[in-house]
Amino acid sequence: MYSEKVMDHFEHPRNVGEIENASGVGTVGNAKCGDIMRIYLDIDEQGIIRDVKFKTFGCGAAVATSSMATELVKGKSIQEAMEVTNKAVMEALDGLPPVKVHCSLLAEEAIHAALWDYAQKH
């Protein structure tokens, strides 16, 4: 049912945690299942994402997509991070079953919300 990459990122999620005094924080909820996700970004003066952490109460698909999404935006510019789509994350994970696609949207939305939070503060 799940690809090896999904299982790997589910069982060994990257970048789980919080960042104190983060440059941007994004919190989003999934209306379909009631789960929540929060992403913390640490952005330097050149606008590069130096660090990123996430926390979620969501399912394995939400954990795996967030883990992969944080890997994809780490070290990138704000502009590049905005272009990391849900589709790119799912492709990097070798796909997800259709019933779990809504879970994967949490990561993309939370990153956008965190970038928005950063932009508002600057």
Place this chain on the structure above:
Amino acid sequence: MYSEKVMDHFEHPRNVGEIENASGVGTVGNAKCGDIMRIYLDIDEQGIIRDVKFKTFGCGAAVATSSMATELVKGKSIQEAMEVTNKAVMEALDGLPPVKVHCSLLAEEAIHAALWDYAQKH
């Protein structure tokens, strides 16, 4: 949104894993969100549950209820374990938001399926 006990069992889940040559194994799926749960029971000759482990791809509520449910059935007789209801597990966790109640059913169903599997083999 979540009680302290739910957060504790979500962040430090008890009895996660598998049991090789388990006396009974129960696997159930949640039609609403597509998640799966598997429970392994190790039952001795007196019919006492000596060990129990679970694995799930489900959300934080599924993890927390499974963790609590495995704690509640450990050391119990088969009869006592059959009587551990979803309601008892939720009470032991100081409740769950209504939208997550369906997630908590996975644990009860998986324990019943594992006890059924054991009964069929004996």
